[in-house]
Amino acid sequence: MSISRRQILTGSAATATAVGLSVAGVLPSLAGTPAMADASTGTNGRPLRPFPPLKDDPNGILALPEGFSYKIVTREGVTDMSFGQGKTPGWHDGTGVVAMKHAGLTIIQNHEMSPHMSQYGVPHIPGTVYDPGAPNAGGCTVVTTDPNGNLTAEWVGISGTVRNCAGGVTPWGTWLTCEEASNLAGTTWSGSGQTGRYEKNHGYVFEVFPTDSASQLPKPIKAFGRFDHEALAVEPKRRRVYLSEDASGPNGLFYRWTASHGRLEQGIANQLGDTEGTLEAMQIRLDDGSIVPDVAYITSAQLGRPFNVTWIEVPDRDATTKTVRTQFADGTVTRGKKFEGVWSNGDGCYIVNSFAFAANDLPPDAAKHDGMVWFYDYKDETITLVTYFPHNPFAEGEGASPKYTDMTFDSPDNVTVTPWGTLVLAEDGVRASHVLSSIPGGPTYAIARNQLAIGTSNGFPTYSEFTGPTFSPDGEILFVNIQSPGITLAITGPWQDYLR
Numbered sequence: 001m002s003i004s005r006r007q008i009l010t011g012s013a014a015t016a017t018a019v020g021l022s023v024a025g026v027l028p029s030l031a032g033t034p035a036m037a038d039a040s041t042g043t044n045g046r047p048l049r050p051f052p053p054l055k056d057d058p059n060g061i062l063a064l065p066e067g068f069s070y071k072i073v074t075r076e077g078v079t080d081m082s083f084g085q086g087k088t089p090g091w092h093d094g095t096g097v098v099a100m101k102h103a104g105l106t107i108i109q110n111h112e113m114s115p116h117m118s119q120y121g122v123p124h125i126p127g128t129v130y131d132p133g134a135p136n137a138g139g140c141t142v143v144t145t146d147p148n149g150n151l152t153a154e155w156v157g158i159s160g161t162v163r164n165c166a167g168g169v170t171p172w173g174t175w176l177t178c179e180e181a182s183n184l185a186g187t188t189w190s191g192s193g194q195t196g197r198y199e200k201n202h203g204y205v206f207e208v209f210p211t212d213s214a215s216q217l218p219k220p221i222k223a224f225g226r227f228d229h230e231a232l233a234v235e236p237k238r239r240r241v242y243l244s245e246d247a248s249g250p251n252g253l254f255y256r257w258t259a260s261h262g263r264l265e266q267g268i269a270n271q272l273g274d275t276e277g278t279l280e281a282m283q284i285r286l287d288d289g290s291i292v293p294d295v296a297y298i299t300s301a302q303l304g305r306p307f308n309v310t311w312i313e314v315p316d317r318d319a320t321t322k323t324v325r326t327q328f329a330d331g332t333v334t335r336g337k338k339f340e341g342v343w344s345n346g347d348g349c350y351i352v353n354s355f356a357f358a359a360n361d362l363p364p365d366a367a368k369h370d371g372m373v374w375f376y377d378y379k380d381e382t383i384t385l386v387t388y389f390p391h392n393p394f395a396e397g398e399g400a401s402p403k404y405t406d407m408t409f410d411s412p413d414n415v416t417v418t419p420w421g422t423l424v425l426a427e428d429g430v431r432a433s434h435v436l437s438s439i440p441g442g443p444t445y446a447i448a449r450n451q452l453a454i455g456t457s458n459g460f461p462t463y464s465e466f467t468g469p470t471f472s473p474d475g476e477i478l479f480v481n482i483q484s485p486g487i488t489l490a491i492t493g494p495w496q497d498y499l500r
Helices: 005-010
Strands: 062-065 069-075 092-101 104-111 138-145 151-161 164-169 175-179 188-191 194-197 205-208 229-234 240-245 254-258 278-285 306-313 339-344 348-353 369-377 382-390 412-417 423-427 434-438 444-450 453-457 460-463 466-471 477-482 487-492
Touching: 062 069, 062 487, 069 138, 069 151, 092 164, 092 175, 092 477, 092 487, 104 164, 104 175, 104 466, 104 477, 138 164, 138 175, 151 175, 151 205, 164 339, 175 229, 240 339, 240 348, 339 423, 348 412, 369 412, 412 466, 423 466, 434 466
Parallel strands: 092 466, 164 229, 229 339, 339 412
Antiparallel strands: 062 444, 069 487, 092 104, 104 138, 138 151, 164 175, 175 205, 188 194, 229 240, 240 254, 254 278, 278 306, 306 382, 339 348, 348 369, 369 382, 412 423, 423 434, 434 444, 453 460, 466 477, 477 487
16 A cells, blocks of 8 residues: 555554455355345354454454464564575565465465665565566565464565555466556665666566466566556456556546456466556446546445446556556546455455545545445446445544544455455554454454554554455465564464354
8 A cells, every 4th residue: 555544644654555365266155245244144144243352462462352363474574485585575465375285375475665665675586576676675475384374485476576565366376466656667766775776667467476486477467557556356257357546646546457358367467468458447327327536425325325337448558658547537437545455256346445534535525434345246337335434533543542442443455355255354544453354234343453563653652554364265264464564464263153
């Protein structure tokens, strides 16, 4: 993610976000999962069980409900990568489980950094480098664990990319990593007292394989456009990809790419030409056919109401003279502050807008909010608001009563569909930072809270966001990251008792 709510309100330098994507053949099929659920029952028709209250961690890392526990899988600058590749890079972000075998799990993870943003950037390993002019920057690591979530190996999957934010897992078991950047070749970067120039354009999607570093393909998928990518979902038929854009001035868009022929398969960058297929931007329509100019015009009063969606083709997807989102006049597309997480359930995809409350976040006559979750139906081509967080600056501000910390939420960022069809959201807000269980059309519960303070603001502790929630296919382990310092956590417990 580009600028977080915390940065706006506190002026901190914290950045980032994440997301994952469901995988055909990896996660159980969720076909038929409704966009809206009965708020009183779970997916199996049983009464919902609220998560127990969170209990503080004596180690000061992660507050969890009774009966749940965590272990650290990787930690920035502490755990060692395999093959002498150095320490685990920082700024953990979008993460997805791409394979499960008897020997364990394979996870691919983003690291959202620009050059020398951290001491522990992604090293340039032969076979993984996209831009030699982006050293010690973003990229992905491939992580393997045993069936219990214990680290067994980690190595570089791609390097020389910038601000790898989120992305998604493909139906064939690879990872599509998204650059939340649009830097041009020849522009300068600076970090940690060093400067340099990018040698290649940035703002692309790349495919990362669960193979060794030497067998990667660090080549951009230009057909998917060059913009501030956030996350994406591949439709099960493999002919369409849905992509979010986290950008402002003007606000970002939600996109659909459609193949002109054939189906996507491993090796997309070599499979597709630069202008292959059609890239389009979303238009949400009112009943009279007019276009909703910004998602913030839709409020909690419309929860559960489907809106028709149409699409308009992007004129210049590589943004050679104008950024993609500025190629459309206001009112001809539906914009949104902070289009973030995207995750497919087979019938459609869930989409997150993180917040919109400041003067430049939304039109002056639209409603301020602290988060929206949508469901886009692939077949019907409709979009429905399924979760809405109202804006409440007093409850969320510094000095607010700690008694209600685990009841007041803001700025959902990443989203994942659980093996039982419900949602898990990761917060990137102010004050407390949570992992949330969310029932589309129903309640939201805190299932974890970050206790690892990274600083203070006006005498109150500040906490990094959570990123990259993703379940093991059997539903036993929820992997999630604390972005700063970069830590991947494996959380276990009776998930099925509360998430179905």
